[in-house]
Amino acid sequence: MRREIVSRLRKEYIASILAKGERMDGRRLDESRSINIQFNVTGSAEGSARVQIGKTDVIVGVKMGVGTPYPDSPESGVLSTNAELSPIAAPNFETGPPREDAIELARVTDRAIRESGAVDFDSLCITPGEEVWMLFIDIQPVDYDGNLFDAAEIGALAALMSAKIPYSRMEEGAEDKPLPVRCFPVSITAAKIGDSIVFDPNLDEEHLADARLTVGVDENGAVRAMQKGLSGGFTREEVGKIIRTAGVLGDERRRLLFEAAEEAGVPVPR
Amino acid sequence: MAEEEAYVDKREESGGAEGSSSRIREIVLPGELVGEGLRAGMGTYREGSKVYASQVGIKSVRAGYVNVIPINGRYMPKVGDQVIGIITDVGPTYWMVDINSPYPAPLHVNEVPWKVEFGDTAKYLNIGDTVLVTVSNVDEVKHVQVSMLTQGQRRLNTGFLVEVTPSKVPRMIGKGGSMISMLKNLTHCRMFVGQNGRIWIDGEPDAMVVAAEAVGLIEREAHAFGLTERVKEFLESRMAELSSSAKESDGGEDGGR
């Protein structure tokens, strides 16, 4: 990714209004942008979703196939998460194999899904030691206006919720069955700019950010994954505050996810 | 700048007769026939006696020329254009300036109003700095150079920068500078519109927001009729809101500042 050079005037202006507790787009510091979630946006995937957080726009597809399990977990399905920062999404993204930004995005998303136990990997075993379901989550940002982490993670969760295990195509059974999702972790990202902490940073704010923290929280309020990024640091108190606010914002975002799912006829836990 | 105003004129005239119930500016698409026997102006190309549009834009016929005023597209530098640049790199005898065009433009130490010793460039301008410069040279393969020797050119240290599509710049300026003067007068902000679509705004924080909103309004409705009037109403009502809320808070603070 080539570095984008941003006018210092713009940076200073944003920093000066942040110091007064204001943001360029009129949001409160702990307010997320509006979010829009669509399910089943591509029919060739086993499950898919398109998530817009403000102008950030990410498509996530889930593909499933049959493969061999890892020797150390012969009865577990295999998850693989991949992100491609295609230049479609931003002028400074480049073609070619995924670089560190894309790999971090994929791994942070992977952890939130994997470590929360959102997917029951034991239920994805076909023949122990021989055949299991392989689950691929592919993240494809199409418009980058900040905070890909949150959009990718909620997109991955939504795509999993809408996924059907392709028994018929893979000749493993007569009927496709929904992929069971057991936990609903939501990632919430905050950025530190000067002495201010802003949630769901947009592109301008990301350019300015000294430090970033992504917190994945589940529906019981437990933290399931975290990632701190960039060269700046957080105080102990700041981290505590971010985790607590992430819980509140996560509940709100999960509610929006369930509403969108219900509307699209995607199963939602009761 | 004179040239820019000229196409604003053309557009006003091509708009149709005053007083009709609705008027249409003609949007044309690449490859569309826009005239026969006319001279090919900007945004067009000729084949035989026929002139076709080469860009999505608004057709305008004037003085034997048919033009298509593009709606989108990158800024292409012309000698004499005043533009707002951002320093992207610092060399021992020059700075590299992003002028929002396909061509980065070097600013040589001889082209600045300071006496700069070899290797001292970063003391004067550094990466991320915003500068007001003039396009001083464009050669046939588009090597571009900029200069800061014209009066009023400087580093911009305060205020805020917004960007609009470069083809909307004539509308931002308005006929004879009418639009930009109105923005400045009603918001009491200092403003400068670079030909490259970058606009600098500096003033009271709330007034800067209003000015930036007005720029957004002009950008969205650049090709609408009655734009000046609408922008004026917008500015007057927003500035009135500001002054009434300022009064309220002054009262609350026991006399204010």
Added chain:
Amino acid sequence: MGGKSDIRLIDENGIRIDGRRRDEMRPVRIEAGVLKRADGSAYLEWGDNKVIAAVYGPREVHPKHLQETNRAIVQYYYAMAPFSVDDRKRPGPDRRSTEISKISAEALENVIFVEQFPRTTIDVYVTVLQASAGTRCAALTAASVAVADAGIPMRDLVAACAAGKVEDQVVLDLVKEEDNFGQADMPIAIVPKTGEIVLMQMDGHMTLDEIDEAMDMAIKACYDIYEIQKEALWKKYERLAEEEVV
């Protein structure tokens, strides 16, 4: 091409497996200017194909040795999303996508006034989100709208469509099953204003007469596609053009 299938691809009434007649195109829908960051963009659905195109430029060339002193280069990147096909596609370019990118860039270069922008590049990125045969035509059709949306000077748009042969009959716009089990596929792209053919490929088996018929069919369809492309641009820009005056 040339696989064996037990399915009848065309029935005795001349109806194809998706219900179309021989010379009927799948429904096509295009939206121009769908992305914020790109200079120009378009989203297209063509039957079950879904593609998104983004254009940047003219802009500086990286790496510099690719730059041409007297003109812009056109770089086209066709890619399939991993989830766009039944069996997940490994991300990244392969020989097929590299070839499609090359011929599509050449087709667009024909209409873009590259000489106006020396030493620059015009970068076109198209990603197939869902694939069901005919993706190179769908991609080029969307790309061409995105180039116009970016305000890049061009002689005309480029419109594309394929024709081919299924069960010994010439058909327009092959769907996935027809592509897999049919006898020939011939994607073409034209510059509608002049009728020039700027992209053409063919594989399979067709007689000279069948080629003629397929070309006529595909070219006619390209003109229909052209209208849909122009509609998409109109729809985005007409709002700017018209205004009621009280």
